[in-house]
């Protein structure tokens with residue numbers, strides 16, 4: 001048995017000299033945090049017992065890799081263990097020891113030669129696809145994985161955060177790009193996801209995954225593969241929103257350094273939407289004249305003979321170019337908050353899209369038990385000029401009401417909703433977010449009461465964690 005480490009108290013605050021306090025979230029964190037017992041300030045419900053795992057970039061400088069974009073930083077995992085001891089949580093943070101990290105951190109005495117080697121590598125048949133899971137985490141069968149948008153998933157130990165190689169699938173499906181947002185289907189007891197396969201024929205391969213084994217659901221042919229960071233789901237359908245930008249497979253094959261330069265915008269193409277039935281694989285197709293760019297869907301439902309999908313859209317994909325580190329560290333960082341909108345897909349008739357009269361948000365989360373019928377969405381938002389995301393918001397999409405949460409110099413990450421297991425109503429539970437404190441130059445977990453959206457507790461870390469993307473709470 002491992003002895004509990006001593007309890008850490010909050011260190012003294014440090015002031016930042018920058019006017020853009022959120023810029024700290026885009027600086028490398030060279031340190032790691034071993035498993036450390038930290039005091040919970042406030043109270044958390046007694047039913048809250050489990051492990052939150054979360055990933056994001058932690059390193060933005062590497063001798064053998066140029067990192068200029070937020071999405072390209074090397075992964076750092078953060079773990080919060082709560083519920084073992086009253087008033088105390090255990091927190092750790094660790095750089096993910098991926099193969100991509102190992103390559104990137106190699107000493108590089110000859111940078112020009114390395115650049116040349118990177119350029120000729122594809123001609124030698126090598127495809128150094130990254131396994132650096134900086135986007136999301138999931139439990140696939142008995143494996144915990146950190147995911148990016150390639151099909152190589154990094155396994156790690158959920159207690160020690162040690163890397164355990166990559167996840168091997170015992171099947172024949174192949175693909176090159178995928179999402180770090182598989183959908184868990186509680187009724188069917190499986191995940192759904194897709195991957196894009198580039199070759200003489202380009203297809204989106206929709207599949208079902210039972211534990212680590214993937215089963216082909218449907219191949220969707222396309223001559224212009226859309227870049228889709230995520231896709232939608234209703235109780236019985238997967239929904240693919242195929243708007244620009246489009247991936248240029250040849251560029252992707254031969255230009256390994258900058259993924260976003262492999263994308264091309266064509267607004268005149270509009271948006272193709274395809275729904276695939278989760279059991280039969282049957283496909284329905286619609287078209288919207290408007291070109292939709294989206295990172296994240298919120299939730300989908302089935303009403304009568306229509307499908308509906310709520311999602312967050314942008315007028316175009318320029319937000320991708322804006323999320324470069326130089327902009328994010330500047331005094332005028334970009335506003336990466338999209339509009340909440342609803343697509344309606346009738347069985348017989350054209351697709352329509354409407355905006356919902358609620359504030360814009362990003363990194364949306366719902367009560368996973370209400371998937372297919374949810375009202376509440378929790379996300380990050382931005383109100384203050386000169387900062388990146390600076391608050392959390394809870395939105396009731398049925399009533400059109402919203403409740404914000406923010407604090408001076410605080411820059412929150414994705415709000416993860418954890419339901420009260422005894423609860424009847426949708427918003428009974430807590431919301432947990434890893435927040436950057438720009439004044440104190442360190443991070444903290446906040447625990448909000450989901451119903452009132454007010455703070456119940458916080459756990460202060462002895463270091464800052466750069467702004468990350470997604471995580472999951474795994475209840476005991």
Ligand SMILES: [Fe+2]
Pocket residue numbers: 135181229230295296469470
């Ligand atoms: Fe995402």
